[in-house]
Amino acid sequence: MTVYLRTGSTRDALHANYLMGSLFFSIFKLLADGLPELTLTISRIAVFCKQKELYFYPAWAYAIPSAILKTPISFLEAFLWTLLTYYVIGYSPEFGRFIRQFLIFFALHLSCISMFRAIAATFRDFVLSTTIGTISVVLLSLFGGFIVRKPSMPAWLEWGFWLSPLSYAEIGLTANEFFAPRWRKPTSETELWGNKAFGALIGFTLFFNIVFALALTFLKCAFKPGVLTALMGVSGAGKTTLLDVLSGRKTRGDVKGQIQVGGYLKVQETFARVSGYCEQFDIHSPNLTVVESLIYSAWLRLPSTINSETKRAIVKEVLETIELEEIQDSIVGLPGISGLTTEQRKRLTIAVELVANPSIIFMDEPTTGLDARAAAIVMRAVKNIAETGRTVVCTIHQPGIDIFEAFDELILMKNGGKIIYYGPLGQHSSKVIEYFMSIPGVPKIKENTNPATWLLDITSKSSEDKLGVDLALMYTESTLFKENKMVIEQMRSKSLGTVGLISSTRYAQTGWEQFRACLWKQHLSYWRNPSYNLTRIIFMCLTSLLCGLLFWQKAKEMLILEHIFGSMYTVVLFSGINNCSTVLFCVATERNVFYRERFAGMYTSWAYSLAQVLVEIPYSLFQSILCVTIVYPMVGYHWSVYKVFWSLYTIFCSLLIFNYFGMLLVVVTPNIHVAFTLRSSFYSVVNLFAGYVMPKPSIPRWWIWMYYLSPTSWVLNGLLTSQYGDMEKEILAFGEKKKVSAFLEDYFGYRYESLALVAFVLIAFPILLASLFAFFVGKLNFQKK
Template sequence: MTMPQTDGVEFASRNNLENGDGDQVRSQWVAIERSPTCKRITTALFCKRDEQGKRSQRRVMDVSKLEDLDRRLFIDELIRHVEDDNRVLLQKIRTRTDEVGIDLPKIEVRFSDLFVEAECEVVHGKPIPTLWNAIASKLSRFTFSKQEDKISILKGVSGIIRPKRMTLLLGPPGCGKTTLLLALSGRLDPSLKTRGEVSYNGHLFSEFVPEKTSSYVSQNDLHIPELSVRETLDFSGCFQGAGSRLEMMKEISRREKLKGIVPDPDIDAYMKAASIEGSKTNLQTDYILKILGLTICADTRVGDASRPGISGGQKRRLTTGEMIVGPIKTLFMDEISNGLDSSTTFQILSCLQQFARLSEGTILVSLLQPAPETFELFDDLILMGEGKIIYHGPRDFICSFFEDCGFKCPQRKSVAEFLQEVISRKDQEQYWCHRDKPYCYVSIDSFIEKFKKSDLGLQLQDELSKTYDKSQTQKDGLCIRKYSLSNWDMFKACSRREFLLMKRNSFVYVFKSGLLIFIGSIAMTVYLRTGSTRDSLHANYLLGSLFFSLIKLLADGLPELTLTVSRIAVFCKQKELYFYPAWAYAIPSAILKIPISFLESFLWTMLTYYVIGYSPEAGRFIRQVLILFALHLSCISMFRAIGAVFRDFDVATTIGSISIVLLSVFGGFIVRKPSMPSWLEWGFWLSPLSYAEIGLTSNEFFAPMWRKMTSENRTLGEQVLDARGLNFGNQSYWNAFGALIGFTLFFNTVFALALTFLKTSQRSRVIVSHDKNTQSSEKDSKIASHSKNALPFEPLTFTFQDVQYFIETPQGKKLQLLSDVTGAFKPGVLTALMGVSGAGKTTLLDVLSGRKTRGDIKGQIEVGGYVKVQDTFSRVSGYCEQFDIHSPNLTVQESLKYSAWLRLPCNISSETKSAIVNEVLETIELEEIKDSLVGVPGISGVTAEQRKRLTIAVELVSNPSIIFMDEPTTGLDARAAAIVMRAVKNIAETGRTVVCTIHQPSIDIFEAFDELILMKNGGKIIYYGPLGQHSSKVIEYFMSIPGVPKLKENSNPATWILDITSKSSEDKLGVDLAHIYEESTLFKENKMVIEQTRCTSLGSERLILSSRYAQTSWEQFKACLWKQHLSYWRNPSYNLTRIIFMCFTCMLCGILFLQKAKEINNQQDLFNVFGSMFTVVLFSGINNCSTVIFCVATERNVFYRERFSRMYNPWAYSLAQVLVEIPYSLFQSIIYVIIVYPMVGYHWSVYKVFWSFYSIFCSLLIFNYFGMLLVVVTPNVHIAFTLRSSFYAIVNLFAGYVMPKPNIPRWWIWMYYLSPTSWVLNGLLTSQYGDMEKEILAFGEKKKVSAFLEDYFGYRYDSLALVAVVLIAFPILLASLFAFFIGKLNFQKK
C-alpha cells in the first residue's frame, strides 16, 4: 500500500518501498530490528537536511540526540501546509496503529446534576475594599458578626463529552462556562461547594488523577517572562512526559516485527522522537510551534509589561501550546482565540479537529466569537445561560431546535452570534419568526424545558441514566500517577530552568555585586584602620562596623522576596498541573543561590577585613567569610519563605520589613542582651543575626591582639564582649555557624512546605446584588443614533503617505516593520485595519498616533492637510489600547468621570460632563457595573470583556475628532462585540474619524465598516478601498486575482480574506499580493483621492489649540488629587499594612526600651534611647519605602497612557501623588507619639513632643518620596528594590549610629550631611537631651549630657533650627526630583 504524498514531501511506503532507496532502507531497517528493545525504541532511519532543504542519505540515528536544527528542518519538511499536512501526518500515524491492531486510548467525560456554589461576604453599602471596610472585616473575624451569602454558579448541569468529537461551549459572560471547564478538568477551587458527579470512562475523580488525565487551557496567560517560547514549551513537554506513547511505541514495534512490516521512515522517526521522556528538548515542541504558527517567535522571550516580548496573540497561543505539547488527549480550552485573527483560529481548531477524529481525542472549547467556518468545525455544541445548560447535542440540529421554539437565524448571520443573542432579553425579539403570533419573551428556563422534552434531550437523559460500561474502553487513557518523571529527572529539569533564569537575570546579580563592592568600598574607608587602636571606645566602633556588615548582607537578601512573589503565580499553575512537586522547585532555588551567597560574602570580607583592621590571621579572615556566607544564605532563605507564605507584594514586603526589625533589635547590637527584659530573651536566641554577631565577635575579640589584660583581670576582648552580653566562649564560633546553617535548612523547609500546602491566592470578584442584577437584566438599552449631549468638534481628515518604520535589532541591524504605507482616514467613515497576526496593524496605529517611543519613522503624516503636531493631535484624538490599562482602585463610573474631567474643554459645565458620562455608560452598557471597582486583570474587579468596554468608554467621553481603536472587540463575546460596534458606528456617523484594528469580525461587524485597509507580514498594504454592500467590492477585487478560491455561500468574507491572503496561500498562488495592489488601478485611484483630500483639507483653517491641556493647572491638580485620594483609601493592602507595621515597630520598641529614657546615668543609657530612635526611624522608613514602590509602579503604566493623551501636566500628577501621602504619614507619626513616647519614658513638653512628631513625620515622607523616585528612574521593580537595598545601607552607615559624626573621616563627612537619617536622629536625640545639664559617667569620665552629645555624636542644641529646615527640605527635594523624572523618563518601550 502506497501512502499519499503532500506538496512534494516524499514518504516511503510501508510494505513495499518503491522509491530508489527502498533496498537500502529495508536493509537498514533490518539492522534496527536486530537491536535490543530499549535501543530500538529510540533508533530510526533519519534523513538529515541542511537549511536549503537538501536531503542527505538516510542513516540509522538515535532520535533522542537530534540537534535543534535537525528537529526544526524535519518538522518544516513534514508539515509545510499546516492544515493539509497535519491531517496527513495524523492519518499516517492512525493507519500505522490500525495495521498492527492497536486501539488508541479514549475518554468519555460524563457529568450529572452538577451544582457549584460560592460563598461571599455581604457588606452594607458599596462592596468596595476601603481602608475602613478592611479594618471592619478584620474585626468581624473576632466578633463573628460577618454576614455571608451563597451564589450559585452552576445549577444542576448534566451532559456527555464524547471522544472523536469536538464540542463547542457557548454562552454569555458570567453564565458559568469557565466554572464548568474547571469542574470537568478537576481544577475547581476547594473553597467552592460542589455537588453532583463527574466521571471519565465511568471512573470517579478519586480513582485516578484528573489533572494529569486532562488539560485545562486557562484564559489567563501566565508564563515566566525571561524564558523564550521554545523553552517554555520544552519545559512543559518535559514534565508532561510521553504518557502512553512510549508503551504504545514498544507494542507497535513488537507487532511490526512479527508481521514483517517496514514502517514509513519519517513517521517512525517522528513517533519515536515524540515518545522520548524527560529530555531537555523534544520534537513535539517543534510540532506544536508549527501548528500554532509560533515558529516565527520560537526563540523570542515571552516578556511582560515591563520587558519586551511576544505579542498578546502569540502569548495566547503559547498558553494553548503549553497544555497540548504533552500526551494528554482530553482538552478543556477556555477562550483560546482571544487576540487571534479568524484565519489563525481556524487553522488551530482545524488541527484540533483532526486530532480529535484521528487520535480519538476528547475536546471541549469555549469561544467568544467563532466565525462561521470555525463554528462548522465542531461536532457538538453546549449552549449555557445563567449557570444552566440550554442545549447539548449535535451542532447541526441547534438551529432547528430554536426554530421549533419560534426563533430563526437570518441569512448572513453567524449562528454563534444568533445563539448568544436569542437567549438575551434585549436581543431576542428580532429573531421571532412566527409573524402571525405576538412575540412573548421566552426565558432560559422555558428553553431548557423544551430541550428536555425534545428527542435530543430525552436521548441525553436516557444515556446518562445508564451506567457506563467500563469494559468498552481501556483504562490506559486514565493517569494514576501524579508525576510523569522520576524524582531525579524532576529535580534535574527544575535545576536546569533555575540556572537558565539566573543566567537571564545575570544583570541583576552583577548589578547587586557591583553595588555591594561600591558600598563595601565606602564602608572600608569610613572605618579605615578603626581596629588598629585597641581600647573600649574603638572596640565600640569596631562592633558598629561588624553590625553594619550584618545589616548590609541581611538587606541584600530582600530582592529574593520580590523574585519569589513574582514567580509564585506560574509556580502555582504548574504545581496544580502536577508538573512537579514543591520540593523539586524549592531545592534548586536554594542550592543554586549558594555560589551567589558565597561570592557576595567573600567580596565584602575581602574589601573590608584588612582595611578596617580586623585581626590579621588568615584563619580568622576565612571564618568571617563563612559566618557572613551562612548569614546571607539564611536571610535569602527567610525572604524566600516569606514570599511563599504571603504571596502578595504589599503584605510580603511588610512582613519582610517586620522580620528585619525583629532580627535587628534582637541581634545584640541595638539592644544589648543584658538590657533586654528577661521575658524577651528568647528573641535573642531566635534571631539569626544574634548568632552571626556571636560568631563575628568571638572570631575577632578572642584574637591575640585583644588579649591585653585590664584592671578587672580580664582580657580587653572579654571585657568588650561582656559589656555586650556576647561572651559565650571561644568555642561559640562553630556553634553560631551551625545555628545559621540550621536556620537556612529551617527556612528552606518552610519555603517548601508553604509551596506544598498553602492554597493559591484567592481571586476576588465584584459582587452585584441580586436586586440590581434583576433590574439591569430587565432594563432595555436604547442606543440613539446621535448623542443626546452632542458636543461640537472639528471633523478632521487624516492622511499618511509612504510611511516606513524601522527598529534596531540586538545585532545592530535595522528591521523594517512598515513598508511604504499610504492611506487616508476620513470624517464619518469607519475604517477597518485588518491582517494576519504580526502584519503590523498595531504598529501602524502606534506610528500614526505618535505613540512609538523608539525606532525610526519616515513618511508624511498630516491632519486636516497640515503636518501633524503631536501636542495638538493628542488633544483631539483618542486611542483605545489593545491592553486595557486602568487604575485598579477606581470604579467604572469614576474612571469615566476622571477622563471627562480632564479631557473635555474647561468651558463645559460639570452637569454636562456628568450627563455625557452617564450617556456613555448606557451606550456601552456599563451602567449595571458603574459602581464596581475596575480591579487588577485576572485577579480582581470587572471581567475581561467589561474591562475592554471600559477602555472604549474612557476614550469616548473625551469627545475626540479622531479615534484609533486597537482590537476593540478582542475578548468580547459576540453580543458584547455587537454592542461595542454599534456604539462605534454611531460615533462615526456623527462625523468623527474612526479607525479600528480587528481580528475576528463576524459578518455583521465586518460589514459595519465602510473601508478596509488590509495588511500582510512585513507591514505592506495589499488592499485599501471600500467594502461595498455585502463586502462586494473587496470580494470582487480578490476574485480578480487568478487562482483565488471562491467565497462559499454564507461564509464570512473577513475569514475568507484572511485565509486567501495568508503567507501559505500566497506561496500556493505564487504571487506577491502587495505587488499586485501597487500595480492595480485601485492603488492609482487611491493616490489621487488622497491627494485630492489633502488639497481639500488645505482650504480649511489649521487646527490650533490655546494650550497643551484641556484644563487649567489647578483643575488638573484637583482631578489628580481626587483620583489619588480614592486610590489610596481603597488600597488597604498598602495603607493598612504600613499602619500595622508602624504599630508593631512602636510597640516592640516600647517594650524593649520600657522607661529607658526616664533615667540617664551613663553612656549606655543614652545608647539605649538612641537605639530605640534608630530602630523606629530606619525600619519604619524602610517599610514605607518598600511598599510605596509597588503602589506607584502599578499606577505608572496608567500614567504613561494618560500622558500620551495629554490629560495633565506631569507636575500636576506628581504633586497630587506627593500630597496624598501626607495624611497617612501624619497618622503614622501620631501612632509613634502615642505609643513610643509614654512607653519609653521621654520628657513630656509641647516642644519636645512636637520635635518627636515633626522628625518622624519628615522621616516617613523622605522614605516615601525616595521610594517613589526609585520607581520613576528604574525600568522595573526588581532594579528598584536592588537600588533600595543600597540606599538603606548608605543611610544606615552615615546615620551617626554605627559611626558617630566626629569619627567619620573628613573625606566622607559630606555623605553624613547628605544622609537624611543623620538629621532625623539629630533632631530626635538633641531635642530630648540637648538641653540636659545632668552629669553622667561616659567611658569612665564624668560629663554633662549636652557635652557628651556634642563630643560623641556632634549634636548641638543651638543647631536645631537648621535641623528643622533641612528636615523639611529633604522631602521637598525628593518630591521635586520625582516630579521632574516622571515627566522626562519613559521606560515603556513601544
C-alpha cells in the same frame, strides 16, 4: 569598608564598639540585600500557578531548585564582602577566622533570602509581603543583640533573641573576633560558637525553605465618520506601529513623512484632544470605580466651557453606549487579581476614551485575550460607537468570523508594513474575497472558512513565493489603489473657509483644575487602598510598641545614652524603610496610568506630581502622631511642648523623606524590580552614615560628605539633640564621667546650637526630593513604543 578603615588596629573599649558596629552593618547589609527576593518571587507566582494547575510538577520540585540556584549567589556575595572588608577594617588576621566569618555571612545571606522567599509565597500581595518583610527586618534587627543587648532586654522578651537568625550571626562573628589572641588568651570557644552560629543559620535556611514549599503546596490559584475600519496583518506586519504613528504615540525610531488632518498638517497637541487611543493592555487606576474613572477623564479632557451637568450627562450616555451601567459603582481593581473582568476592563478602556467625545478612536487589538462571548460584547460596544458617526480604526489579529465581518473596511498589511489591500469588506466579506480571487493562482476560499484566516494564509510570505507575485506591488497597480488615491486627494484639499485643527490652549482645563482633578483622584485612590495605608499605619503601631517595650523607661535612667539613641535609630530607620518600600508599588501602578493620560493631553506632569506629593502628607503626619504618642511615654522621654514638637517634626520629615525618595526611585528606573534593588543599596548607605553604627567624629574625612548627604544623620541629630542637648547632668561614658551635652558633642558630633540648621535641612530634604520627583516625571518616559 573604608569608613571603618583599620578600626581594629586599636584595641580599647571605644574601638571595640566601632568593630561591633561594623559587624552589625555587615549583617544588616546582607539582610537588606535579600529584600529584592520578595518582588522576584511574587512576579513568578503567576507562572507557577498556571503550571501547577496543569500538573507540571509538585510544589517541592519548584521549591528545591529555587533554593539551590540561590546558593552560588549567596556564596559569591558573602565571599566578596568578606574579601573586601576583612583585612581593610582590621579584624584579627588569622586566616581561620577569615574563613569562619565568610561561612557565617554565607549562611546568614542564605537564611535571609529564604525567609523573604517564604514570606512572598505565603502572602503573595506585593504591598502586604513588603510590609511583613519589613516587620521581619525590624524584629530580627531589634532582637539581633546589637541595638538592644541581651542583658538589657526585658526577661519576658528574651525568647525573641533566640528566634532571630541575626543574633546567631552576631554571636558567631563577635566570638570569632573578640576571642582572638590579640583581645584575650587563646581559647577553643571561638570554634565552638562559630560552629553553633553556622549550624543555627543553616537550620533557619532549611526551615524557611520548608515554609516556602508548604506555602506553594497550599496555594490556591484563581485569576480573575461612522466607519469601522479593521487594520489586519500577520504578527510583525507593523499594525500597532502604524497605529502609534497615526495617533502620535510613537516614542522611538525615526518617523518620517507627513500626517494631515483635513488637508492641514497634524498638530499633535490638538489632535490628542479630538482623538482617542485604546491600548492593547487596559491600564487604569485600580482604586477608582467605573463611573469615577469616566468622571475623571471627562473632567480633564472635555473643554472648560462645558459645565458639570453636561459632563455628567455625557458620562451617563457613554455608560449606556458601552453597556457599563450595571457595574458603574464597581471598583476597577488590578488585572487578574481583583475588580473587573478582562472584558469589562476592555470596555472601560474604550469608555474612558469615548467620554472625551473624540472624532476618531484608535483601538489596538481590542479583542485580544477574550473568549468568543466577551469579544462579541466588546465588538458590540465598538459598533455602537461607529453608529454615533465617529471613525473607529482597530488593529486585529486572526479574529473570529463574526468579529471580522462587523467591520466596514479593511486595511491588510504584510511584513515590512506594506499595504496589500485597502477597501470595503463587503457583505460576508464579498469585496475583499473578490479582489484576491482575481489574482491568478490564489486558491478559492472553502465553504464555512473564516475569511480572515483565509486572507492571512494566502498573503503569507510562503504563499507569495509560491504564486511568484508581490502583493504590495500588485495593489499599487490596481484600480482600487487609484480610487483610494483620488479619495485621499479629495480629503486633502482644503475646503473654502476652513482652518487647520489648532486649539488656543494645549490642555482642556486650566492648571488649577488639572491639579484639583489629580488630587481628587489621588485622594480616592489612597483612601480605598488599605493594603498600602492601613498596613503602614499598623506597621508604625507595631514598631513603636515593640520599641517602647524593649526600651521601656530607658530615657529616664540615662545610664547608657547609646540605648536611648538605639530607640530613635530603630523608629527612624525601620519606619522609613517600610514607607519607602510600600510606596514603590503604589506609584509604579499609577505611573503606567500617567503615561496613558499624559499622551491623551489630560494634564501637565506638574499637576500630577504635585497631587502625588501632597496626598502623602496627611498619612505621614498621622503616622508621626501615632509614633510619638506611643514611643514617647513608653521610653520615658522628657515631657515639654518644645521637645514633643521637635520629635513630631523630625519623625514627620523623616517619613516624608523616605516616601519621596521611594517615589523618586520609581520615576528614574524602568521598572519596579530595578527600583527595589536600588532601594536596598539606599538602605545600606543611610544606615551606615546615620551616625549610629559609626558616629560622625569617627568617620574618615574622605567620607564625611556622605554623612551630610544622608538624611538619617540629620533626623537622628534632631531627635537626640533636642532631647538631651541642653542637659548638663553627668553620665558615665566609656569609663569616664561627662556632661550629657559634652558627651553628645564629643562622641556623636551633635551641638545644641546647631538645631536651627538641622530644622532647615530636615524640611529641605523632602522639598528637594519632591521637586526632583516632579522634574523627572515630566522628563523621563520608559514606555517604549
